[in-house]
Every structure is written in structure tokens, then in C-alpha cells.
Amino acid sequence: MEANISAHMKAAVYSKAEAGKVLEIRDLDQPLPKDNEALLRVRAASVNPLDWRMKTERPGVDVAGEIIAVGKNVTQFKPGDAVFGGGKGAFAEYACARESKLAPKPEGVSFEQAAAVPIAGMTALQALRDAAHLQAGQKVLINGAAGGIGTFAVQIAKSFGAHVTGVCSTKNVELVRSLGADRVIDYTCEDFTEDGERYDLLLDNVGNRKLSAMKCVLRPNGKCVIAGAPKKMSAVFTWLLKIFARSLLLRQNFKFLIANINRDDLTTFGELITAGKVTPVIDRRYPLSGTADAMAYAEEGHARAKVVITFE
Ligand SMILES: NC(=O)c1ccc[n+]([C@@H]2O[C@H](COP(=O)([O-])OP(=O)(O)OC[C@H]3O[C@@H](n4cnc5c(N)ncnc54)[C@H](OP(=O)(O)O)[C@@H]3O)[C@@H](O)[C@H]2O)c1
Numbered sequence: 001m002e003a004n005i006s007a008h009m010k011a012a013v014y015s016k017a018e019a020g021k022v023l024e025i026r027d028l029d030q031p032l033p034k035d036n037e038a039l040l041r042v043r044a045a046s047v048n049p050l051d052w053r054m055k056t057e058r059p060g061v062d063v064a065g066e067i068i069a070v071g072k073n074v075t076q077f078k079p080g081d082a083v084f085g086g087g088k089g090a091f092a093e094y095a096c097a098r099e100s101k102l103a104p105k106p107e108g109v110s111f112e113q114a115a116a117v118p119i120a121g122m123t124a125l126q127a128l129r130d131a132a133h134l135q136a137g138q139k140v141l142i143n144g145a146a147g148g149i150g151t152f153a154v155q156i157a158k159s160f161g162a163h164v165t166g167v168c169s170t171k172n173v174e175l176v177r178s179l180g181a182d183r184v185i186d187y188t189c190e191d192f193t194e195d196g197e198r199y200d201l202l203l204d205n206v207g208n209r210k211l212s213a214m215k216c217v218l219r220p221n222g223k224c225v226i227a228g229a230p231k232k233m234s235a236v237f238t239w240l241l242k243i244f245a246r247s248l249l250l251r252q253n254f255k256f257l258i259a260n261i262n263r264d265d266l267t268t269f270g271e272l273i274t275a276g277k278v279t280p281v282i283d284r285r286y287p288l289s290g291t292a293d294a295m296a297y298a299e300e301g302h303a304r305a306k307v308v309i310t311f312e
Helices: 049-054 111-115 118-131 148-159 170-178 211-216 233-249 263-274 288-299
Strands: 008-017 020-029 037-046 062-070 082-086 094-098 102-104 139-143 163-168 183-186 199-204 218-226 254-256 282-286 306-310
Touching: 008 288, 020 288, 037 111, 049 288, 062 094, 062 111, 062 118, 082 094, 082 111, 082 118, 082 263, 102 263, 111 282, 111 306, 118 148, 118 199, 118 218, 118 263, 139 148, 148 163, 148 170, 148 263, 163 170, 170 183, 211 218, 211 233, 233 254, 282 288, 288 306
Parallel strands: 139 163, 139 199, 163 183, 199 218, 218 254, 282 306
Antiparallel strands: 008 020, 037 062, 037 094, 037 306, 062 082, 082 102
């Protein structure tokens, strides 16, 4: 089905200014879906570190909305379907997304909840299930337990039957406990690398600790799965090199995970939410006109789980 190509929309756009890139809301043409894409009327989108790290011209990946048009090769969806997944330029009234990166939004899950899932949810699921092969009864420590990835990871690890320790600041201790963590470490008063506990898995969503210190908290066959990276982009490359050196040269069980948004895992996630095993945590909601404020808040690095742009 064809999109209405003459239609306009409002969208968040980064443009270059003297002081750096500035995010503003502009009137643009509605995008046209490619053959393997759907065009969505966006009902909610969520912010990820990727958005403020990369500052691409048209930011926004995580999206939930209604399909209004599909490309000619799309077979799984039709106009009117409610979906969620990974889109392009999702901080806008309309956005395109590849069919392979969308799944039906389960009934009973709101657009805001669905939009909170894609990047953080896929990262948590793929880290625990695929990279770590987490088993019931194992002890896992989740550094950055109050963030987007962390809040999903605590709940998923509990649903796998693991013993979960979450690390966060004082204000988030109760939140992380309420998500099911067996133990919560407040990093403002305790250092998890120095309390003598040993874990089968350390999931690091922060990127602020030395790898040698993280190695010390692992049991002999323990694994360290790393999703987080230092905030400064200039430090990310060295961070990745150090992780690869540990894993390839020293043959230590360190893995850097790169999450992948795909329909099967989105569907699995939808089932976890529907079954009540995982509940997305939403910290703040902003209208599209407040996208710059939403990004600034998320970039401070202390959002409680997800920051959502809402169109409802
Ligand atoms: N590899 C991948 O595929 C992938 C995918 C998504 C994201 N990432 C990366 O993973 C990281 C986390 O992403 P996210 O979406 O979870 O980010 P986020 O939601 O922005 O994370 C914010 C959280 O980090 C916590 N935090 C900050 N400093 C901390 C510290 N010193 N110790 C423990 N927790 C701390 C904060 O808790 P407090 O307020 O309690 O401090 C806050 O809840 C980012 O570096 C991101 O770039 C990687």
C-alpha cells in the first residue's frame, strides 16, 4: 500500500550549530517505506544512549505505533497493525522500520511500554540467554541495575531462576529490590569488587570499572558480559580493545555484546511482559516538543530505566 507522499510531519532533527549539534523540531515530508519496510504512525518512542552518543541527523530507534503503509515485499504486517521494534528516525510523528525488526505489540501492553523494550530489552535478553547461557541457581551481579538494560536484566535473570545482585545508587535501591533482586549494593557506600563475593556472571552495563577488578569477582568458570561502555566516545575504542585482548589473547571469559533487534526476540519479550515476568519501568515521559530535554536528562546517566517520547 502507498503512503500519502504529500503529507508532512513533525520530527526531531539534529543540526550543526556553533556550540555543537542542536536538536530541534522541524516540519519534514513523511518518509516513504522501502520495499522491506513499514511506515508507522508513531505512538511512543524511547531514548537510548545510542541516540545521545551518535547524534545522528534523525535520532530515535525504539518505536511503537500503528502501521499505515507497507513496502511491496512486506508479508507479515498490514496497515492498522500495532507493532513495536527498531525504527529509523523514531522521534517523529511517522517513521519507517524494516519488517524484520518489528513484532506485533501484544494486547494489554501499552505503546509506551512496548517502545521501552527494543534496544535495552534485546540487550538484557541476549546478554543473559545467549552470551552468558545463564542457568537457574547461578549467581549473577548486574552493574547498572537501575538503567534501561539493568531493570530488564534483573527481571529476566530472576525469571531464569538466578540469584541476582544489583548495583545502583541509593535512590534506586528500593526500585531494584522491587524488581526482584535478592541483594542490592548501593555503590555510593559499598564497592562490589571489594566485598569478597564471587559470581558466575557479571553483566556490566556501566563501563566504569577496570576489567582486572571485574575479573576478581568471578568464580573460576565465571563469565563477564559487557554491554556498557565509557561515556566519553574517545575512550570507547580503547575499552573495546582491552575487552578483546582479555578474551582473545588471555582467553578469559570476557565478552562484549552487541545487541540485535529481531522479530523472534521482540516476540519472546512481548510474551515475558504478557506473562507478568517482566514489566518495563518508565521514568519520565516527554512530548515530541520536549525531545531535547528528554535526551539531556538521559545523557546525565541517571535515568531510572526508560525515558519515553509519547504522542498519546
Ligand atoms: N552493547 C550493546 O548492544 C548496547 C546496547 C544498549 C546500550 N549499551 C550501552 O550500555 C550502557 C547502559 O545502557 P542503558 O540503556 O542501560 O543506559 P541508561 O538507562 O542510560 O543507564 C542509566 C543507569 O546507569 C546507572 N549508573 C550510572 N552510574 C553508575 C555506576 N557508577 N554504577 C552503577 N550504575 C550506574 C544509573 O543508576 P544510578 O542513577 O542509580 O546511578 C542509571 O539508572 C550504555 O553505556 C550504553 O551505551 C550497549
